[in-house]
Amino acid sequence: MQRRWFSAAAILAGALVAAACSQAPAGGGGANKGEIIIASDFPTSGAERSSGRGPEAGVAYAVSLNSNIKGFTITHKPYDDAVNGAHDPQKGAQNFTDMVGNSKILGVVGPFNSNVARATIPVANRASLVMISPANTNECLTQTFSYCDPQPSALRPTGKNNYFRIAAPDTVQGPAMADFAIDTLKITKLAVWSDNETFGKGVADNFAKEITKKNGTVVARSDFDWKSTNDFRPFLQKAKDAGAQGIYAGATSATKGCIPRAQMKGIFTTDIPYMGPDGIGDTQCIKDAGDNANTNMYFTNAAAEAAQDPANTALINDFKSKYTSKEDLGAYTFPGYDCAKILLDAISRAIDTAGGNMPTREQVVAAVQATKGLKLSTGTYSFDNNGDPTSATMAFYQYKGGDWSFVKQFSVGQ
Amino acid sequence: MGTIGEAVRRRRSALRSGLTGRFLDLGLIVVVAAFLILLATRVLEHGPSFFLQILTFAIANGGIYALIALGYTMVYGIIELINFAHGDVFAFGAFLSASLIPVFGLGEDKPFGVLPALALLGVFVVTMLVCGVLNVSIERIAYRPLRHAPRLAPLITAIGMSFFLEGALFLWKGPSNVHYPNVLPSAGFNLFGAEIGTKEIIVIVTALVLVVALALFVERSRLGKAMRATAQDRDASLLMGIDIDQTIAATFFIGALLAGAGGTMYGLYYNTSVFDLGFSAGLVAFTAAVFGGIGNIYGAAIGGLLIGMIQSFWDGYFESAWTQVVIFAVLILVLVFRPTGILGMRVPEK
Numbered sequence: 001m002q003r004r005w006f007s008a009a010a011i012l013a014g015a016l017v018a019a020a021c022s023q024a025p026a027g028g029g030g031a032n033k034g035e036i037i038i039a040s041d042f043p044t045s046g047a048e049r050s051s052g053r054g055p056e057a058g059v060a061y062a063v064s065l066n067s068n069i070k071g072f073t074i075t076h077k078p079y080d081d082a083v084n085g086a087h088d089p090q091k092g093a094q095n096f097t098d099m100v101g102n103s104k105i106l107g108v109v110g111p112f113n114s115n116v117a118r119a120t121i122p123v124a125n126r127a128s129l130v131m132i133s134p135a136n137t138n139e140c141l142t143q144t145f146s147y148c149d150p151q152p153s154a155l156r157p158t159g160k161n162n163y164f165r166i167a168a169p170d171t172v173q174g175p176a177m178a179d180f181a182i183d184t185l186k187i188t189k190l191a192v193w194s195d196n197e198t199f200g201k202g203v204a205d206n207f208a209k210e211i212t213k214k215n216g217t218v219v220a221r222s223d224f225d226w227k228s229t230n231d232f233r234p235f236l237q238k239a240k241d242a243g244a245q246g247i248y249a250g251a252t253s254a255t256k257g258c259i260p261r262a263q264m265k266g267i268f269t270t271d272i273p274y275m276g277p278d279g280i281g282d283t284q285c286i287k288d289a290g291d292n293a294n295t296n297m298y299f300t301n302a303a304a305e306a307a308q309d310p311a312n313t314a315l316i317n318d319f320k321s322k323y324t325s326k327e328d329l330g331a332y333t334f335p336g337y338d339c340a341k342i343l344l345d346a347i348s349r350a351i352d353t354a355g356g357n358m359p360t361r362e363q364v365v366a367a368v369q370a371t372k373g374l375k376l377s378t379g380t381y382s383f384d385n386n387g388d389p390t391s392a393t394m395a396f397y398q399y400k401g402g403d404w405s406f407v408k409q410f411s412v413g414q
Numbered sequence: 415m416g417t418i419g420e421a422v423r424r425r426r427s428a429l430r431s432g433l434t435g436r437f438l439d440l441g442l443i444v445v446v447a448a449f450l451i452l453l454a455t456r457v458l459e460h461g462p463s464f465f466l467q468i469l470t471f472a473i474a475n476g477g478i479y480a481l482i483a484l485g486y487t488m489v490y491g492i493i494e495l496i497n498f499a500h501g502d503v504f505a506f507g508a509f510l511s512a513s514l515i516p517v518f519g520l521g522e523d524k525p526f527g528v529l530p531a532l533a534l535l536g537v538f539v540v541t542m543l544v545c546g547v548l549n550v551s552i553e554r555i556a557y558r559p560l561r562h563a564p565r566l567a568p569l570i571t572a573i574g575m576s577f578f579l580e581g582a583l584f585l586w587k588g589p590s591n592v593h594y595p596n597v598l599p600s601a602g603f604n605l606f607g608a609e610i611g612t613k614e615i616i617v618i619v620t621a622l623v624l625v626v627a628l629a630l631f632v633e634r635s636r637l638g639k640a641m642r643a644t645a646q647d648r649d650a651s652l653l654m655g656i657d658i659d660q661t662i663a664a665t666f667f668i669g670a671l672l673a674g675a676g677g678t679m680y681g682l683y684y685n686t687s688v689f690d691l692g693f694s695a696g697l698v699a700f701t702a703a704v705f706g707g708i709g710n711i712y713g714a715a716i717g718g719l720l721i722g723m724i725q726s727f728w729d730g731y732f733e734s735a736w737t738q739v740v741i742f743a744v745l746i747l748v749l750v751f752r753p754t755g756i757l758g759m760r761v762p763e764k
Contacts, residue, residue: 265596
């Protein structure tokens with residue numbers, strides 16, 4: 001009996017708290033109708049800060065420029081999904097659970113890594129929370145292929161899409177470098193290795209497929225348990241003996257992407273090109289390559305470089321004056337900025353749909369999906385039904401004189 | 415060997431007797447034979463020069479593991495403690511020598527000659543001594559006060575020390591891979607079509623010299639004799655006038671000298687290190703020590719060499735993703751049939 005009284009009291013207390021909470025955003029009125037939070041989720045501590053801090057700063061910058069939309073105060077809440085210096089899907093899922101519980105959060109920019117996306121899309125999906133990623137490239141996040149595990153539909157338990165990205169998927173990034181190798185570098189015998197992770201293996205497989213399709217040969221192929229080894233010599237030797245003219249690394253700098261580059265010295269008596277995806281396009285890769293860092297190193301970036309468009313000069317200079325740390329401006333800073341702009345634009349339209357009131361998360365998802373030809377710093381964006389950009393830009397970089405330098409970029413259709 | 419060896423031998427014969435035992439034996443022979451045939455076809459397919467090339471990589475790789483494994487095995491042999499911090503002392507050696515290289519006037523862009531070789535020797539000596547002092551301090555702070563405590567207590571402080579060192583290395587050089595300057599010449603000479611690098615030769619020769627020096631030291635010197643006596647029966651050694659504390663400290667010191675040398679060689683050979691290198695490399699090295707027979711220094715050397723060879727050969731001829739699995743599969747097989755490791759363990763009599 002006593003127990004029943006107790007639970008009744010608990011329910012009553014709970015209801016009161018809930019009522020008090022739901023009242024809060026409605027208060028204020030007039031010029032300030034309440035607060036809308038844009039969350040971001042990137043690995044921003046430890047080794048991966050060099051990857052994650054750029055887009056985070058981009059989101060912070062976009063929000064600071066648009067701190068008030070139609071009477072709502074817009075704020076930015078950053079989340080970090082790195083544990084012990086490496087991105088962690090489980091930590092990402094915890095972050096998203098926290099976001100889902102915060103009714104002021106209407107959208108998320110992120111995550112950075114494909115395996116974190118795989119863990120977080122279902123969490124956000126159940127709450128119809130929109131996510132826009134500047135950097136996820138794994139094709140299975142949005143497109144159905146027989147080899148996908150899990151399939152995109154399994155990531156979306158409600159059956160409706162809440163996930164969007166502006167980066168070109170791996171089905172584009174890997175083949176783009178394969179085309180570059182065959183057409184521009186004029187090499188046809190390639191050795192391919194990967195870190196055996198979702199991203200690395202995906203992009204390596206797609207690279208290898210395109211090489212075969214264009215009548216080239218993959219002469220050696222290995223997937224490494226990257227955590228347990230630093231010894232790439234046997235693989236490199238195998239590649240050399242098979243007559244490899246170039247090596248493709250399906251890895252990131254954090255998964256030892258450029259350590260084989262240093263070990264190539266002494267095995268390859270004549271130097272051959274070393275290529276990789278966006279994951280090796282940072283200063284860590286250059287450090288790891290050591291005295292074997294030279295102009296024979298290339299990487300693709302699944303997003304356009306904002307600085308290549310003269311129209312962005314003023315924007316970039318303003319950003320640089322406000323965000324001065326070296327990590328703030330990376331390859332994904334302006335893609336992060338653009339994702340936040342897409343979200344802000346969608347929230348603005350969703351507020352109209354809601355009659356000037358706080359929009360629901362479903363209204364924000366619908367508004368992002370309806371984005372049409374929005375011209376931003378890295379491209380003009382619309383989304384297809386899968387959440388992929390209808391056209392994405394692929395940029396190529398080469399190591400020159402101490403840093404990565406831009407070679408060319410072009411738009412690739414889906 | 416004594417009682418433990420006896421017990422183990424009896425247990426093993428029980429496992430292998432009877433029909434099931436015979437099937438087990440047969441199954442194992444079939445698996446090993448099938449694997450050897452597969453390996454032979456791969457070796458033939460890739461040709462002899464590739465084999466020779468992989469063999470040099472394998473011996474260099476194994477030599478480094480052997481040096482780390484020796485430290486584990488010596489400490490276990492004398493006080494039956496798995497010194498988890500040993501792997502991190504090795505990683506510390508790699509970090510320290512990376513920092514010492516510019517101090518000694520060495521660098522990537524400088525040509526290698528007699529003077530740089532002497533400087534490199536200086537790097538080796540300083541790194542080894544500092545690692546030795548570090549390991550002795552660890553023993554003094556974390557293990558000696560617990561020498562008569564229950565076994566689990568020093569095991570836990572060993573884990574604590576390992577994390578402490580890892581944290582210190584993290585604070586020192588950050589979470590990312592630390593590039594290790596490539597100071598050794600990359601040129602080599604041609605042997606039956608295989609390019610034998612100077613690097614491999616330096617690593618193999620250094621490892622060999624250190625292992626032989628250690629063996630001679632333990633077999634011939636007074637301190638070596640004291641170490642063996644302490645390992646056999648601590649109380650009797652005490653009665654015979656051996657300073658137990660000093661002998662154990664010396665064991666830690668010598669183990670760490672080898673770890674320091676191993677760390678320097680690892681850096682010079684792979685050109686990279688990272689703050690938690692001690693965990694992954696230490697795990698493999700400890701496995702090597704068990705593989706060869708823990709407490710047995712020849713066993714550790716052979717175990718390290720074998721594991722390094724399995725790793726390189728598997729990487730060279732098969733799918734690298736499975737390398738770690740294969741190492742531990744072989745370990746399980748060896749331990750099932752030789753529970754005391756390849757050469758048999760040598761631990762204190764109890």
